Amino acid sequence: MLAKYGLLIFLSCLIPTCHAENWIRVQDQFGHPIENAVVSQLIPATAVNTATTEDSPIMDQINKQFNPHVLIINKGQQVSFPNSDDIRHHVYSFSDTKPFEIKLYKGRKGQPIAFDKSGIVVLGCNIHDQMIGYIYVAENENAALTDKNGMVNLTHPATTINVWHPRLSAQSNLRETFELEPLEKADYSTITLTLSTPKAIGKKKKFKPKKFGVDKD
Amino acid sequence: MRLTSLNYQIIKLVFGLLFVTATAILITVWTKNTEHAQAQLQRDLLISENVFQQLLSSRETQLFNSANILVSDFGFKQAIASQDKGTIDSVLVNHGERIGANTMAVISLNGNIIATTNPAISDSTFSTQTQLLNETINNGGMTSLMVFDNKLYQVIMLTVDAPTPIALTLLGFEIDQALLNQLKSITQMETTVSVEIANSAPLVISTLDHARQIDALANVNKDISWFEMNLFKKSTLVSQQFILSKQENKVIYVTLTENMSKIFSEFNQLQVSITLIALISILLALIFALILSRQLSKPLSLLSKVASKISGGEYQTVAIADIKLTEVKKLSDAFDVMQTNIQARESKIIHLAHHDLLTQLSNRFDIQQRLNDKLAQPQSFQVVGINIKDFRSLNDVFGYHNGDFCLQELAKRIEKLGGLAARLTGGELLWLPEHDQSLTALNDIKHQLEHPIVTPDVTIKPKLALGILSCPTDASSAEVLFKRMNIVLDESQLTKSMVLEYHPLLEERYVRKLAVVTELKQVLATENDELALFYQPKLTIADNKILNVEALIRWQNKQLGFVSPEEFITLAEQSGIIEQVTLWVINQAIDDAIKLREAGITICIAINLSAQDILNKQLLPYINDRLTEHKLPVTTLSFEITESDILNDPLLAIAQMSNYRNHGFSLAIDDFGTGYSSLEYLKNLPVSALKVDKSFVLNLAEQTSDQSIVQTVIKLAHEFNLSVIAEGVENEASLALLKQWQCEFAQGYFISRPIPLSDLLIWHQAHTQHQWI
Numbered sequence: 001m002l003a004k005y006g007l008l009i010f011l012s013c014l015i016p017t018c019h020a021e022n023w024i025r026v027q028d029q030f031g032h033p034i035e036n037a038v039v040s041q042l043i044p045a046t047a048v049n050t051a052t053t054e055d056s057p058i059m060d061q062i063n064k065q066f067n068p069h070v071l072i073i074n075k076g077q078q079v080s081f082p083n084s085d086d087i088r089h090h091v092y093s094f095s096d097t098k099p100f101e102i103k104l105y106k107g108r109k110g111q112p113i114a115f116d117k118s119g120i121v122v123l124g125c126n127i128h129d130q131m132i133g134y135i136y137v138a139e140n141e142n143a144a145l146t147d148k149n150g151m152v153n154l155t156h157p158a159t160t161i162n163v164w165h166p167r168l169s170a171q172s173n174l175r176e177t178f179e180l181e182p183l184e185k186a187d188y189s190t191i192t193l194t195l196s197t198p199k200a201i202g203k204k205k206k207f208k209p210k211k212f213g214v215d216k217d
Numbered sequence: 218m219r220l221t222s223l224n225y226q227i228i229k230l231v232f233g234l235l236f237v238t239a240t241a242i243l244i245t246v247w248t249k250n251t252e253h254a255q256a257q258l259q260r261d262l263l264i265s266e267n268v269f270q271q272l273l274s275s276r277e278t279q280l281f282n283s284a285n286i287l288v289s290d291f292g293f294k295q296a297i298a299s300q301d302k303g304t305i306d307s308v309l310v311n312h313g314e315r316i317g318a319n320t321m322a323v324i325s326l327n328g329n330i331i332a333t334t335n336p337a338i339s340d341s342t343f344s345t346q347t348q349l350l351n352e353t354i355n356n357g358g359m360t361s362l363m364v365f366d367n368k369l370y371q372v373i374m375l376t377v378d379a380p381t382p383i384a385l386t387l388l389g390f391e392i393d394q395a396l397l398n399q400l401k402s403i404t405q406m407e408t409t410v411s412v413e414i415a416n417s418a419p420l421v422i423s424t425l426d427h428a429r430q431i432d433a434l435a436n437v438n439k440d441i442s443w444f445e446m447n448l449f450k451k452s453t454l455v456s457q458q459f460i461l462s463k464q465e466n467k468v469i470y471v472t473l474t475e476n477m478s479k480i481f482s483e484f485n486q487l488q489v490s491i492t493l494i495a496l497i498s499i500l501l502a503l504i505f506a507l508i509l510s511r512q513l514s515k516p517l518s519l520l521s522k523v524a525s526k527i528s529g530g531e532y533q534t535v536a537i538a539d540i541k542l543t544e545v546k547k548l549s550d551a552f553d554v555m556q557t558n559i560q561a562r563e564s565k566i567i568h569l570a571h572h573d574l575l576t577q578l579s580n581r582f583d584i585q586q587r588l589n590d591k592l593a594q595p596q597s598f599q600v601v602g603i604n605i606k607d608f609r610s611l612n613d614v615f616g617y618h619n620g621d622f623c624l625q626e627l628a629k630r631i632e633k634l635g636g637l638a639a640r641l642t643g644g645e646l647l648w649l650p651e652h653d654q655s656l657t658a659l660n661d662i663k664h665q666l667e668h669p670i671v672t673p674d675v676t677i678k679p680k681l682a683l684g685i686l687s688c689p690t691d692a693s694s695a696e697v698l699f700k701r702m703n704i705v706l707d708e709s710q711l712t713k714s715m716v717l718e719y720h721p722l723l724e725e726r727y728v729r730k731l732a733v734v735t736e737l738k739q740v741l742a743t744e745n746d747e748l749a750l751f752y753q754p755k756l757t758i759a760d761n762k763i764l765n766v767e768a769l770i771r772w773q774n775k776q777l778g779f780v781s782p783e784e785f786i787t788l789a790e791q792s793g794i795i796e797q798v799t800l801w802v803i804n805q806a807i808d809d810a811i812k813l814r815e816a817g818i819t820i821c822i823a824i825n826l827s828a829q830d831i832l833n834k835q836l837l838p839y840i841n842d843r844l845t846e847h848k849l850p851v852t853t854l855s856f857e858i859t860e861s862d863i864l865n866d867p868l869l870a871i872a873q874m875s876n877y878r879n880h881g882f883s884l885a886i887d888d889f890g891t892g893y894s895s896l897e898y899l900k901n902l903p904v905s906a907l908k909v910d911k912s913f914v915l916n917l918a919e920q921t922s923d924q925s926i927v928q929t930v931i932k933l934a935h936e937f938n939l940s941v942i943a944e945g946v947e948n949e950a951s952l953a954l955l956k957q958w959q960c961e962f963a964q965g966y967f968i969s970r971p972i973p974l975s976d977l978l979i980w981h982q983a984h985t986q987h988q989w990i
Contacts, residue, residue, distance in 0.1 A: 092291075092379075094294070094295070094298035094299075094379045094383060099298070099299075122379075122380065122381050124379060124380035126291045129289070129378070129380065131380075132380045132381075166381075170326065170354045170355065170381060170382050171326070171381050171382065171383070172381050196355060197355070
């Protein structure tokens with residue numbers, strides 16, 4: 001997997017006009033690094049590496065989890081949903097970007113699904129509620145994922161960037177735009193996101209009867 | 218202190234004790250029961266509250282599980298995601314029926330209503346509640362109590378996740394009376410849920426009817442009181458309220474209500490039982506108290522009657538039937554014993570009152586009564602008084618125990634004679650013979666009684682004097698009898714006849730003696746001139762001169778007339794006033810001697826002294842003082858003493874007489890020849906003269922025997938160097954004989970009668986030169 005990311009980045013760096021480094025660190029309101037945040041900048045349509053669009057990205061299912069957790073594709077690309085588990089999955093999406101459903105299947109490669117619209121696609125499994133994955137469909141964007149240290153290299157200088165993360169909103173469809181300050185001392189720019197507390201998706205809903213009964217304390 | 222009967226006291230005690238006990242128990246039970254009920258109620262209410270909460274909570278969980286199944290349904294998610302309103306509506310109805318939810322709705326994440334089964338829920342219900350929505354979305358759901366269309370719902374709101382939230386589902390379960398009834402069946406408490414909404418009428422759901430709801434809500438958190446509930450018929454409902462939920466615009470209260478009458482009903486039964494038991498106990502106790510007090514008071518009042526009879530001297534057997542109490546029996550027995558003892562003691566006292574302690578004969582009191590009784594009878598009877606002569610000296614000499622023994626022995630002897638015997642006093646006994654005894658017989662009896670009495674120490678020969686009275690002739694009452702018996706006994710001893718019958722003369726004499734002594738005392742005390750000294754001259758035969766006179770006392774009493782010196786001097790000696798008489802005589806003689814000396818007559822006055830006077834040691838110094846006072850020589854006075862007086866106590870008399878002679882007084886023996894003249898004494902008597910008794914001299918001229926005696930006496934006297942005075946010289950022949958026999962002095966009517974001082978002065982003048990022979 002990492003090799004493939006690395007390949008993606010490497011391929012991006014192969015773009016002749018782009019040999020510079022632009023490191024950005026994404027952290028939450030508590031200063032902790034945020035992994036799997038998508039940092040992107042708008043680029044002209046001509047600059048989009050069309051070569052990559054020809055590939056067929058894969059959203060695998062391993063150990064009842066989507067793998068990768070967040071997949072960045074360009075608009076128009078087709079994504080394959082192989083099932084590496086020896087159990088069946090029922091992958092679906094009710095996102096406006098691309099509602100689809102792959103009924104119970106096991107092991108087969110399946111027909112890749114094309115994503116013709118840019119935006120966020122939230123993936124779920126009807127059998128396994130805890131399975132959740134995201135496909136970021138980019139259009140005229142230079143987009144990259146933060147690593148586990150919250151670091152990402154856009155490779156191009158940028159002043160305006162967009163940042164997306166599932167926990168930015170309840171429906172995981174919100175992106176935020178940031179203006180980058182020129183770097184003076186630091187080696188990277190720092191972006192701070194305000195995230196909601198992680199919800200135990202798929203697990204039994206936890207709530208306390210806030211309005212019910214008298215608070216004893 | 219006010220007296221109350223035993224019955225009343227016992228009943229009061231028993232009733233009081235039981236009443237206090239029962240009341241104390243009742244009060245304790247009341248208090249404890251109320252406390253217990255309070256505690257139980259508090260506990261019940263607390264438990265009920267917890268149960269209520271637990272029930273709602275578990276219902277909530279149950280509702281949540283049901284709701285969760287709905288929102289997890291893929292078809293439902295799909296329908297929402299695809300905005301398929303028809304499908305959504307049908308799913309809501311279908312699921313609502315399946316899980317029994319009264320109200321269902323699907324709400325968009327921004328609060329708009331997508332679908333609902335309850336027309337009261339609209340977009341405006343949640344559009345303003347952004348925070349509530351956000352929290353619900355973040356938490357995945359929430360529960361609350363909400364009011365729609367004036368109905369209270371337990372509401373569950375859950376997110377529809379696909380897999381991120383795409384909408385909210387609302388499920389409402391109405392809290393209605395049916396639910397509360399169900400809760401009541403578990404908690405056993407009346408339950409009222411009231412919702413107070415701002416600017417709106419409160420919503421009340423209750424297991425109670427309307428009227429009791431108001432009552433229950435009015436009695437929230439009040440203390441329970443048995444008195445108020447039972448006595449004042451106040452509400453029996455007690456409520457506990459707690460807040461179930463408090464929101465911005467509404468407060469939901471839960472009121473748990475217990476009907477106390479349920480708790481108190483058992484308690485009331487207990488009260489009734491205790492009261493009943495107390496009343497029955499009091500009744501039973503009163504009955505037992507009555508029985509007890511009857512068993513106690515009846516014999517007691519009987520005993521008190523017996524006691525008052527005993528106090529009146531009426532003795533009888535204490536016989537109380539039906540005694541059931543040991544104490545009363547003991548008391549009754551004690552009464553018997555007491556009565557017997559009192560009776561015994563009384564008879565002993567009566568015996569003592571009537572008998573002499575020493576001799577066991579009747580005492581004076583007893584014999585007085587008996588005598589009076591006998592005197593009341595017509596029969597005449599004889600009374601013999603027996604007096605132990607000199608009983609006092611007998612006691613003095615032999616001791617009282619021997620005196621007593623003597624008396625007891627005599628008493629025994631008299632008792633053997635039969636009749637009635639009594640001891641009057643000291644050694645004086647009284648005997649009433651059964652039959653009258655003659656004087657001879659009485660003399661025999663006297664001898665019998667005088668047999669020597671042998672005491673353990675000594676043998677005593679009692680000398681008795683008997684006096685005899687014949688009643689009722691001699692005495693008509695016991696008092697008179699005692700008096701006359703005294704007189705006759707005195708007389709019997711004085712006259713030494715020893716057995717003497719009473720004669721009225723005896724009493725006359727006695728009365729006369731009494732009168733003489735009384736008058737004499739009076740005269741001596743008042744110093745009137747009833748007493749007088751007469752002087753009889755003594756002729757000194759050899760010189761033919763009058764140098765001596767004898768002073769003779771004379772008493773002319775205005776009542777008794779002339780009283781002879783022999784009579785009153787004897788009585789004065791017996792009654793102990795002779796000393797006063799003697800002093801009077803001495804003083805009078807000294808006064809007269811002074812007058813005689815003033816008249817130029819030097820004469821010696823001879824004064825008679827009795828034995829008592831001689832033995833009186835104060836007399837001689839007194840005489841000396843008087844003479845010294847008047848500067849008179851001792852020869853002014855001389856003294857004459859009767860021979861028999863000296864013989865009573867010769868040694869002391871001689872010693873005293875020696876004192877007189879040593880002081881220069883001359884002494885003469887008076888009445889010489891009448892006593893048992895002892896030559897032995899005569900030898901030692903310190904006297905200078907003998908006075909021959911006039912009985913020898915009166916007829917001296919005619920009686921030759923008298924002449925022999927007188928001549929012998931004169932010779933004898935001269936042998937002892939004593940001069941002789943012849944008394945009772947009544948004629949010249951006698952005087953001639955006396956002169957012939959060389960008698961020194963002559964005294965008698967031939968020379969002169971006794972004459973008062975004034976006559977003496979004249980007589981002396983007239984006879985200075987008189988030639989007597």
